[in-house]
Amino acid sequence: MSAHDPNCIFCKIAQGKIPSRKVYEDEDILAFHDINPWAPVHFLMIPKLHIASLAQAEPEHEAVLGRMMVLAPKLALQEGCRPYPEGGFRLQINTGADGRQEVHHMHVHVIGGPRPWAKG
Numbered sequence: 001m002s003a004h005d006p007n008c009i010f011c012k013i014a015q016g017k018i019p020s021r022k023v024y025e026d027e028d029i030l031a032f033h034d035i036n037p038w039a040p041v042h043f044l045m046i047p048k049l050h051i052a053s054l055a056q057a058e059p060e061h062e063a064v065l066g067r068m069m070v071l072a073p074k075l076a077l078q079e080g081c082r083p084y085p086e087g088g089f090r091l092q093i094n095t096g097a098d099g100r101q102e103v104h105h106m107h108v109h110v111i112g113g114p115r116p117w118a119k120g
């Protein structure tokens with residue numbers, strides 16, 4: 001599998017070819033605000049490596065996926081989610097057609113902030 005898919009919008013964002021409002025970036029991970037947020041906090045976390053969906057996750061991806069899980073709560077607080085347990089946030093990974101995945105580069109929605117939310 002190549003690192004980037006030239007037709008993938010999130011690969012283009014990861015490479016800086018399409019602008020995004022960045023929340024966090026390191027060598028392997030990018031987090032950026034969702035273009036169509038449905039809660040006061042709504043950003044996406046992606047591995048820079050092109051993984052089409054969580055259904056394609058393999059043992060070689062455990063490190064980056066694990067790092068994303070540990071990073072998510074820290075970024076959620078930084079972006080305005082209130083602390084656990086009164087506050088909190090929601091992680092959502094839409095996978096495949098039944099999972100209503102629209103962009104086929106694996107991503108974690110991090111959603112939170114004071115309710116009400118537009119959905120969810």
Ligand code: 5GP
Binds near residue numbers: 021032034044102
């Ligand atoms: P999903 O694939 O999980 O259903 O949703 C993809 C998410 O990506 C949607 O919430 C949508 O608003 C967001 N999105 C799609 N295209 C772009 C884009 O070009 N920039 C940003 N920042 N978000 C996008």
Ligand code: ZN
Binds near residue numbers: 005050051105
């Ligand atoms: Zn991609």
